[in-house]
Amino acid sequence: xxxxxxxxxxxxxxxxxxxxxxSALQHLKGISSIIESGSYSKEVRRIAxxxxxxxxxxxxxxxxxxxxxxxxxxxxxxxxxxKLSSYLPSPKEGDREMEVDSATSAIQNPVAKHLLPxxxxxxxxxxxxxxxxxxxxxxxxxxxxxxxxxxxSLNRRTVDVIASRLYFYYSYSYELAGDLAEIRGNLLxxxxxxxxxxxxxxxxxxLNLLLRNYLHYNLYDQxxxxxxxxxxxxxxxxxxxxxxxxxxxxxxxIQLEYTDAxxxxxxxxxxxxxAARGFRIQCNKWALIVRLLLGEVPERNVFMQRGMEKALRxxxxxxxxxRIGDLDLFMNVAEKFGTTFNRDGTHNLIVRLRHNVIxxxxxxxxxxxxxxxxxxxxxxxxxxxxxxxxxAESIVAKAIRDGAVEASLDHADGWMVSxxxxxxxxxxxxxxxxNSRIAFCLNMHNxxxxxxxxxxxTHKEKESAEKRRERHQQEQELAKHIEEEDDDDx
Amino acid sequence: MDPKLTEVSQxxxxxxxxxxxxxxxxxxxxxxxxxxxxxxxxSLPPLFADTPNxxxxxxxxRDIYEHAVVLSVKTEDQDAFExxxxxxxxxxxxxxxxxxxxxxxxPILGLNLLRxxxxxxxAEFHTELELLSSAALENPCxxxxxELEQSFMEGAYNRVLSARQTVPHDTYVYFMDLLAKTVxxxxxxxxEKAYDYLSIKDAKQMLLFSSDQELLEYITEEHPExxxxxxxxxxxxxxxxxxxxxxxxxxxxxxxxxxxxELERIV
Numbered sequence: 237x238x239x240x241x242x243x244x245x246x247x248x249x250x251x252x253x254x255x256x257x258x259s260a261l262q263h264l265k266g267i268s269s270i271i272e273s274g275s276y277s278k279e280v281r282r283i284a285x286x287x288x289x290x291x292x293x294x295x296x297x298x299x300x301x302x303x304x305x306x307x308x309x310x311x312x313x314x315x316x317x318x319k320l321s322s323y324l325p326s327p328k329e330g331d332r333e334m335e336v337d338s339a340t341s342a343i344q345n346p347v348a349k350h351l352l353p354x355x356x357x358x359x360x361x362x363x364x365x366x367x368x369x370x371x372x373x374x375x376x377x378x379x380x381x382x383x384x385x386x387x388x389s390l391n392r393r394t395v396d397v398i399a400s401r402l403y404f405y406y407s408y409s410y411e412l413a414g415d416l417a418e419i420r421g422n423l424l425x426x427x428x429x430x431x432x433x434x435x436x437x438x439x440x441x442x443l444n445l446l447l448r449n450y451l452h453y454n455l456y457d458q459x460x461x462x463x464x465x466x467x468x469x470x471x472x473x474x475x476x477x478x479x480x481x482x483x484x485x486x487x488x489x490i491q492l493e494y495t496d497a498x499x500x501x502x503x504x505x506x507x508x509x510x511a512a513r514g515f516r517i518q519c520n521k522w523a524l525i526v527r528l529l530l531g532e533v534p535e536r537n538v539f540m541q542r543g544m545e546k547a548l549r550x551x552x553x554x555x556x557x558x559r560i561g562d563l564d565l566f567m568n569v570a571e572k573f574g575t576t577f578n579r580d581g582t583h584n585l586i587v588r589l590r591h592n593v594i595x596x597x598x599x600x601x602x603x604x605x606x607x608x609x610x611x612x613x614x615x616x617x618x619x620x621x622x623x624x625x626x627x628a629e630s631i632v633a634k635a636i637r638d639g640a641v642e643a644s645l646d647h648a649d650g651w652m653v654s655x656x657x658x659x660x661x662x663x664x665x666x667x668x669x670x671n672s673r674i675a676f677c678l679n680m681h682n683x684x685x686x687x688x689x690x691x692x693x694t695h696k697e698k699e700s701a702e703k704r705r706e707r708h709q710q711e712q713e714l715a716k717h718i719e720e721e722d723d724d725d726x
Numbered sequence: 727m728d729p730k731l732t733e734v735s736q737x738x739x740x741x742x743x744x745x746x747x748x749x750x751x752x753x754x755x756x757x758x759x760x761x762x763x764x765x766x767x768x769s770l771p772p773l774f775a776d777t778p779n780x781x782x783x784x785x786x787x788r789d790i791y792e793h794a795v796v797l798s799v800k801t802e803d804q805d806a807f808e809x810x811x812x813x814x815x816x817x818x819x820x821x822x823x824x825x826x827x828x829x830x831x832x833p834i835l836g837l838n839l840l841r842x843x844x845x846x847x848x849a850e851f852h853t854e855l856e857l858l859s860s861a862a863l864e865n866p867c868x869x870x871x872x873e874l875e876q877s878f879m880e881g882a883y884n885r886v887l888s889a890r891q892t893v894p895h896d897t898y899v900y901f902m903d904l905l906a907k908t909v910x911x912x913x914x915x916x917x918e919k920a921y922d923y924l925s926i927k928d929a930k931q932m933l934l935f936s937s938d939q940e941l942l943e944y945i946t947e948e949h950p951e952x953x954x955x956x957x958x959x960x961x962x963x964x965x966x967x968x969x970x971x972x973x974x975x976x977x978x979x980x981x982x983x984x985x986x987x988e989l990e991r992i993v
Contacts, residue, residue, distance in 0.1 A: 454856040490856055491849040584855055587872075591879045619882075627882045633916035634881025645920045647928050664974065671981055678988045 260296040263289070264305045264362075268355055275354045275394050283354065283397045290362070297366045299324045305362070309355055316356060319382065320363050323375050353390050357383065357398045364405050368412070376409035384422065391433060400441040400473075407445040416452050423449060427466075436469055440476045447483040454581075456490045463487065478508045482519055489526050489585065498526045517547045518580075524551045525585050531592060531640075533559050550576045558589060561597030563618045566590065594631060595640050602641040602654045609651045625650065728779055731786070734763050738790060745793060750801050757797065760790050771816035774824075784825055788817040792830045795837070799897045804841065811838050819857070833895045836867035840901040843875055844908060851875060866894045874905070881916065883909050887934070910934055914949060918961040929959045 267286045274282030303324050310317040360383035367376040384406055387399050403426065410419050423446050430438035443466050450459035463484065471477035485501035488494075505519035520538065527534050539545065539552040550573035557566035570577070570586055577583045597617050601608060613632065614624035621627050632652055635641050642655040660666065741756040764770060769780035770787050777783070791814035798806035811834070818831055835858070842851040855863075855872065862868055870889065877885040886909050890902040910933055917924065917932065926938060935941045945952050945959070953960040 456853045456856055457850075460853075490852050492852060493849075578860060583860070584852070587876070588852075588879075590876060594880055621882070621885065622888070623884055626884045630883045630913065630916070631881040633913075633920035637916045637919040643920075644922060647921060647924055647932075667978075674985060678985075681992060682988075 260293060260301055261304055261308075263293055264301070265308060267293075268305075268309055268358070271354050271358055272352060275352050275392075278394060280394055280397055283394055286358075287397060287401060290358075290365075294365055294369070297362065297369065299366070302362060302366055306359060309359060310351060314351075316351075316359075320359055320379075323363050323367060323379050353392060354394055354398060357387065357390070357395055357402065360386070361398060361402050361405070364402070364409065368405060368409055371412075373409055373413040376405075377413055377415070380406035380409050384426070388426070388429065393435075396433075396435045396438055399435075400437045403438065403441050403445060407449065411448075411452070416449050420446070420449050431467060437472045437476075439467065439469075440472055440480070444476055444479045444483065447480070447487075451483060451486060456487055459483070460487050460491065474507060475509075478504050478512075478515070481507070482515070482522075485519075485522060485526070489522060489529075494526050494530045498523060498530060501526060513543055517544050520544065520548060521551055521580055521582065524548070524555065525582055525589070528555060528558050528589055528592060529585065531595065554586065554589070558593050558596060561593055561595075561600050563590070563593055563597065566593045595635060598632065598635050599641055602643050602652070605654060607651055607653050610645075611650070613652060730763070730766055731779055731783060734760065734786060734790075737763065738786065741790075741793065745797065748800075750797065753797055754801070757790075757794055761794075764790065771820060774820070781824060784817065784821055788814065788821075788825065788828060791817065792828065792834060795834055796897055799837065799900050802900060804845070807838075807841060811841075832862060832865040832867045833897070835862070836865070836871045836894070837897060837901065839868065839871035840874070840898060840905070843871065843878065844901050844904045846908065848875070870894050870898070878909075878912075883913055906934065911948070914944075918949070918952065921961060923958045923960045925958045926954070 267289050270282055270286040270289070274280070274286065303321060306317060306320055306324075310320070360379065364376055364379050364383065367373075367379055380402070383402055387395070387402065390399075403423075407416070407419065407423065410416050423442055427439060427442040427446060429435075430442055443463070446462060447459050450456070450462070471480070481500045481504035485497045485499075485504060488497035488500065501519050501523035505516050505523060508516045508519065510516075520541070524534050524538065534555060539548045539555075541548075550569070553569045553573070554566070557569050566589070574583070577586055594617055598613070601613060601616055610625050610628045610632070614628035617628065617631075619627050619631075629645065629647070629650075632641070632643070633645060636643055636645070643652050644655065645652055737756060737760055741753055741760065744752040744756065764787050767777075767783045767787065768775035769777045769783045791810055794810040795807060795814060798804075798810055814834070817825070818828075818835070835854075839851060839854060842848070842854065858868060863872065870893070874886055874889055877883070877889070887906060890899070890906070893899055893902060913932055913934075917929070924932070926941065930936075930938060930941045933941060933944065935944065942954070945954070
């Protein structure tokens with residue numbers, strides 16, 4: 237499961253070559269200056285850019301690099317500096333050279349006089365990333381908790397972007413350490429704060445973290461209650477929206493709202509970036525089961541997506557069993573891949589599928605025979621029960637009521653008579669089918685148009701202001717003309 | 727020992743005594759008093775304060791609520807069952823690392839599953855099911871409820887009814903009886919769609935009535951549209967009427983207009 241959280245590649249700490257260090261340090265310094273300028277000009281966009289650059293550097297983060305960066309940004313010997321440095325492993329002999337280098341650069345750039353909160357939080361984030369990559373989860377927990385305490389006292393829009401990342405790694409470090417339940421109260425408090433501050437990105441992130449937290453312990457009831465009551469708004473981050481859709485799909489699947497669940501899960505799988513393979517596999521697994529539960533048979537190419545064949549193999553065999561409607565085969569598959577299904581948390585859903593297998597088998601029978609005795613139905617469905625005929629009779633009766641098969645029963649003679657399927661084109665059915673397809677296409681088009689985003693062309697602002705004035709003048713003149721013409725008419 | 731705790735345990739002993747005597751009115755009275763007393767303990771959910779007697783207090787509170795749930799079954803009060811169960815639930819989910827597991831846990835969880843099944847709250851049934859570990863699913867009490875749900879969904883109503891003989895706990899009987907009524911309605915609903923007609927004898931057997939009189943009463947009460955003639959029950963009237971041949975012109979016009987509007991927006 238950890239794979240699907242990390243939408244980015246799992247960074248493996250590369251062996252640092254000492255020549256790479258200075259350039260990485262230069263990069264970090266560059267990023268910190270972007271954050272500074274973003275903070276002064278109150279431009280959230282710049283800070284988002286700085287974060288993007290940071291994640292490109294993630295693989296290069298090393299202890300000496302971080303400590304020299306901390307020396308550069310923070311006031312040496314300040315409380316924060318001491319706290320953050322304590323999380324890093326103590327510098328070894330060979331790194332001393334670097335320290336000297338950084339010390340000189342600190343003197344050259346005495347920016348650290350007045351520390352910006354954005355930079356402070358950014359330092360926390362860097363250290364946290366490093367600790368998680370080093371698999372030092374306990375230190376990561378301590379570091380993230382300290383940063384959250386600090387965050388609660390800050391109320392700046394430019395911090396929000398970094399904060400949302402920090403929330404994520406806060407929860408992630410606790411999840412890796414296996415103490416996710418511990419921070420639930422804290423996350424709820426943070427969500428409340430974010431809501432009060434209209435920090436929508438923070439709300440989005442925290443809501444997802446809370447849902448993840450609940451679902452981790454299978455608390456679907458609480459998750460749904462929170463989800464339905466939390467404020468919703470247009471998504472800010474695609475990644476967060478994907479996660480939200482995935483959690484929503486899971487909740488709806490458990491609550492038997494398969495049609496909605498399928499929609500959310502498929503949308504999540506489609507929207508997810510192609511690098512997020514683990515996440516897409518999870519989405520696909522759930523979507524496959526939901527489609528099976530709906531009585532659909534997923535196409536073969538769903539299972540053959542690149543990089544997913546192996547992971548989806550158990551689900552492929554399962555689909556096969558459901559498609560044929562063979563109860564024995566289905567049971568075998570469920571048993572054979574039991575551990576996989578248990579690990580994916582889909583075991584209970586697969587138990588629900590049994591009913592679909594029977595339905596499919598029944599539908600096959602009803603298509604092939606115009607009249608068949610109930611004893612034969614029971615035999616073909618392989619109902620191993622004490623009273624197969626009576627069982628078959630009631631199962632068929634329920635299938636007829638639910639509209640799964642077109643047939644009627646004759647109790648006196650003990651057989652099932654399939655109804656002739658009439659010409660479908662004589663009904664309104666095709667009309668409905670076409671209508672729903674057309675509506676889908678039109679809706680898709682409208683959504684695509686709505687999803688188009690344009691960068692805010694801020695640099696053109698002044699120019700366009702002048703133009704607008706011109707245009708206004710022209711319009712007013714035009715309006716005057718029209719008015720005059722109108723007057724002439726009278 | 728804490729005087730408050732002593733008071734609760736004494737009262738609880740009296741409660742258990744009258745519970746054994748099947749004196750349910752007295753039990754309900756005592757239970758209300760006990761619940762009020764329990765609110766005085768800070769170690770109980772949702773506070774979970776670390777008081778010196780915490781384990782003892784939690785254990786006795788859990789015991790009281792377990793009895794309350796069983797009592798609500800005996801008095802056949804489903805709303806009380808739901809209330810008491812929700813009060814009991816935190817003891818199973820959130821206090822499990824403070825207390826040794828209760829022997830009553832699985833029977834009561836199974837009972838709750840059964841209640842949800844009887845009330846046809848299938849979504850909640852599955853939500854509860856997700857909370858259980860795979861070990862819990864193997865427990866006979868839980869398994870019973872899970873298998874019932876499966877048979878119920880499949881339509882194997884015989885298996886649902888025969889499960890009454892194999893109840894794992896005597897408190898389950900009340901819900902099984904309720905389930906039998908639900909099953910009868912289900913069978914009636916299925917039959918009217920699946921059969922053209924049924925002889926009265928067969929219908930009586932299928933709908934689990936012991937006499938023709940009961941069957942006729944049921945039909946007049948629940949399904950007055952069924953017709954009885956020549957010793958058989960005819961379901962013809964309940965069938966859907968023949969498909970209408972008329973063209974739904976108004977609907978078509980609306981659809982076409984909406985397409986035109988959408989297309990105009992695109993072009």
